[in-house]
Amino acid sequence: MNFLKRKWFIVAGLVLIVVLGGYFLFSGKDKSAFQTVTVVRGDVSEEVSVTGQVEPIKSVDLAFEQSGRIAGVYAEVGDKVYAGEALVTLDKSALAAQLAKAEADLATQEADLNKDNVDLANYYGVIPNLLNDAYAKADDATRKQLDGLFNNDESRNPTLTFVVADIAVDNDVRGLRLNATGILNQWAGELKGISGVSVPADLRVELDKAEGYLLTIRSLLSRSMDAVVGAASGGSLSSSTADAYKANINTARTNVNAALSDLTAQSQSIAAQEATIASVRAGVKSYEASIDNIKAQMAKMTIHSPINGVVTVENAKVGEIAAANTAMVSVISGSKFEVEANVAEADIAKVKVGDSAQITLDAYGNDVIFDAAVSSIDPGETMIEGVATYRTKFQFVKSDDRVKSGMTANIDIFTNKKENVLVIPQRAVTTKNGIRSVTVDLGKGFSEERQIEIGLRGADGSVEVLGGLQEGDKVIVNNS
Numbered sequence: 002m003n004f005l006k007r008k009w010f011i012v013a014g015l016v017l018i019v020v021l022g023g024y025f026l027f028s029g030k031d032k033s034a035f036q037t038v039t040v041v042r043g044d045v046s047e048e049v050s051v052t053g054q055v056e057p058i059k060s061v062d063l064a065f066e067q068s069g070r071i072a073g074v075y076a077e078v079g080d081k082v083y084a085g086e087a088l089v090t091l092d093k094s095a096l097a098a099q100l101a102k103a104e105a106d107l108a109t110q111e112a113d114l115n116k117d118n119v120d121l122a123n124y125y126g127v128i129p130n131l132l133n134d135a136y137a138k139a140d141d142a143t144r145k146q147l148d149g150l151f152n153n154d155e156s157r158n159p160t161l162t163f164v165v166a167d168i169a170v171d172n173d174v175r176g177l178r179l180n181a182t183g184i185l186n187q188w189a190g191e192l193k194g195i196s197g198v199s200v201p202a203d204l205r206v207e208l209d210k211a212e213g214y215l216l217t218i219r220s221l222l223s224r225s226m227d228a229v230v231g232a233a234s235g236g237s238l239s240s241s242t243a244d245a246y247k248a249n250i251n252t253a254r255t256n257v258n259a260a261l262s263d264l265t266a267q268s269q270s271i272a273a274q275e276a277t278i279a280s281v282r283a284g285v286k287s288y289e290a291s292i293d294n295i296k297a298q299m300a301k302m303t304i305h306s307p308i309n310g311v312v313t314v315e316n317a318k319v320g321e322i323a324a325a326n327t328a329m330v331s332v333i334s335g336s337k338f339e340v341e342a343n344v345a346e347a348d349i350a351k352v353k354v355g356d357s358a359q360i361t362l363d364a365y366g367n368d369v370i371f372d373a374a375v376s377s378i379d380p381g382e383t384m385i386e387g388v389a390t391y392r393t394k395f396q397f398v399k400s401d402d403r404v405k406s407g408m409t410a411n412i413d414i415f416t417n418k419k420e421n422v423l424v425i426p427q428r429a430v431t432t433k434n435g436i437r438s439v440t441v442d443l444g445k446g447f448s449e450e451r452q453i454e455i456g457l458r459g460a461d462g463s464v465e466v467l468g469g470l471q472e473g474d475k476v477i478v479n480n481s
Contacts, residue, residue: 037442040466040474043424047417048460049351053342053395055362055408060313061376061396062328063304063354065091074317076330082306084374084398085355088330089317091302100295107288114281121201121274124267128204129195131267135211135260136188139218142253143181147225150174150246155182164237165228174228177221184214202443208268215261222257226250286454286467305355307374308396310334326380334396340373340410343383343390351416354378358395363409372398375414419457423466429478430455430464442475 069091076088144154151159159178165171188211195207226247233243314331323329340360344352352375360371376396382389395412397404429439430453438452453469470476 036478037475038426038429038478040423040425040470040472040476042421042472043463045419045422045424045457045459045463045465046415046461047351047457049344049348049414049416051342051344051348051393051412051414053340053393053410053412055338055404055406055410056341057406058334058337058339058396060331060333061307061310061394062314063088063306063330063332063377064326064328065089065304065323066301066325067091067298068325069302069323071317071319071321071323074315074319076306076312076315078312078315080312081310082312082332083309084306084396086306087303088306088312088332089304089323091323093299093302096295096299096302100292100299103288103291103295107285107292110281110284110288114278114285117274117278117281121271121278124271124274125201125204128208128267129192131260131263132192132195132207132211135215135264136185136192138256138260139188139215140185142218142222142257143178143185146249146253147178147221149249150225150228151178154178161228161232163228163232164235165231166235167227167231170224170227170231174221174224177217177224181218181221184217188214200444202447202449203445205271206447208264212261212264212268215257215264219254219257219261222250222254282468301353304330306332307355307376308332308334309398310396334400337400338397338404338406339376340395340397340412342393342395342410342412343385344378344393344414346382346389346391349378349391349393352378352393352414353416356414356416358412358414360395360397360413361411362404363411364405365403367411369403371401371404373412374398413460417457419465422456423470423472424459424463425466425470425476426478427458427462427464429476439470440477441470442477444475448477 071089072092073090074088075090076082076086082088148154150161150163152162153159157179159175159182161171161174165174191207191210195204229238229243229246229250232238233240238246310332312330313333314328317323317329354375354377356375358373358375360373361367361369362371373395375393377394379392381391383392384390395410425439430437431439436452437455438450440448441451442448451469454467456465456467458464
């Protein structure tokens with residue numbers, strides 16, 4: 002017998018050790034594996050990194066990517082020019098008109114979005130009053146209108162004041178009355194924390210819970226009517242008393258149904274308004290994308306010198322039509338060398354002539370940085386081991402005697418930059434079936450998965466958020 006007791010204690014002890022060990026292991030893991038990051042505004046820089054080789058310099062031939070009428074020529078043969086300086090520009094009046102219209106449309110759409118957000122806030126703002134009204138009607142229905150039907154109403158064993166022959170009805174109505182007491186007490190406590198400035202997500206939760214509470218009270222009223230009708234037909238209730246009880250129950254039903262209709266209508270109004278906001282927000286993003294596209298087209302209508310140098314050829318004349326991909330201007334650098342690299346097909350769409358770059362040479366290590374710019378991109382592909390690449394040349398911004406022909410160059414091209422945009426870490430974003438989402442920390446132990454739209458991906462691991470989040474939201478990041 003003692004052996005069996007010892008054996009039992011040993012087994013119980015082992016089970017306890019395993020349970021406690023698992024608890025501390027997993028609870029510790031959860032705390033360290035996740036963190037929250039606040040959605041903030043910042044800058045996102047996109048980079049493309051390639052490896053190339055230093056080559057002897059040749060002149061840089063500059064052309065437009067599209068045809069158009071020349072509106073301005075700002076440099077002549079023999080002029081000294083600097084990197085970024087405008088040399089020739091095409092007529093941008095048509096695109097300027099498109100840009101003005103798109104910006105006006107965007108302003109209108111943003112005004113609509115602001116109004117819709119105010120309307121949504123107003124919908125949420127009346128929820129506390131609706132909840133308090135619904136509670137008052139539920140409390141009146143249960144504790145006043147049904148008062149005559151029950152003894153020990155608020156106890157754990159409420160009983161009917163009359164006899165009901167149907168045991169199922171008797172059990173149901175007594176159980177529902179007991180449940181109603183618990184619901185009303187819980188509901189009253191929850192309403193103490195509700196105000197007009199509560200978080201919308203919390204208000205939605207309370208709205209949904211209130212609808213559930215009212216449905217329970219409505220079931221109590223329905224079963225109470227069954228009990229009264231049964232008792233009246235069985236003779237345990239006089240006709241006058243039964244009629245009085247029925248009138249009270251019908252009054253309660255009317256009030257509870259009205260409260261339930263108000264809550265349901267508010268839920269539907271909020272859902273419809275949120276759908277409207279989502280549609281308008283999509284329109285805002287569409288106009289923003291259109292504006293960015295127009296600005297990108299306009300940027301391509303001006304030839305800028307990618308390097309410091311001297312103009313050697315100037316074929317542009319104001320009023321003439323410039324053909325696409327036909328050299329208008331040639332510039333020769335004061336430097337003796339340039340860098341040539343092959344950019345993969347997957348990245349070439351991001352790169353354009355004039356993009357700034359930073360170059361390090363293996364001979365001098367990563368601490369010695371040379372500023373450069375994209376000077377030309379071959380229109381045709383160069384196949385390397387079966388992969389399409391595009392030969393791209395870079396001009397050094399300044400001449401430097403340390404640069405030698407044949408040196409291996411590591412190039413970071415700064416292809417795009419967005420300033421003052423919503424930014425989160427890329428590792429906070431999950432993708433499933435092509436849909437990107439994040440987990441938003443709602444506070445008080447609550448979270449929700451939210452679909453988002455992303456834009457530019459930064460070289461530092463950040464990503465631009467186009468939709469689905471607001472500044473100040475907190476997203477959960479998995480550190481594992």
